Amino acid sequence: MRQSRPQLGASNPATLRSQHAAEQREARATIAAYANRIQTLSLRNAELEAENATLREALRQGGTVASLPVTR
DSSP: OOOOOOOTTOOOOOHHHHHHHHHHHHHHHHHHHHHHHHHHHHHHHHHHHHHHHHHHHHHHOOOOOOOOOOOO
């Protein structure tokens, strides 16, 4: 009996599953990297908000503020 050969452009199901699994791993890694970056930015934002609150309170109590040069 003669075995059928895959046609050009047709993919082996095992190869497709392997490619799909690799794409899923890559997507999960990308999502994890973005989630870590978002968490880092959120924490930094919270730190800056706390620092802002401290500075605003100091100003409210009559503290002085030095102007910084504008950089572009």
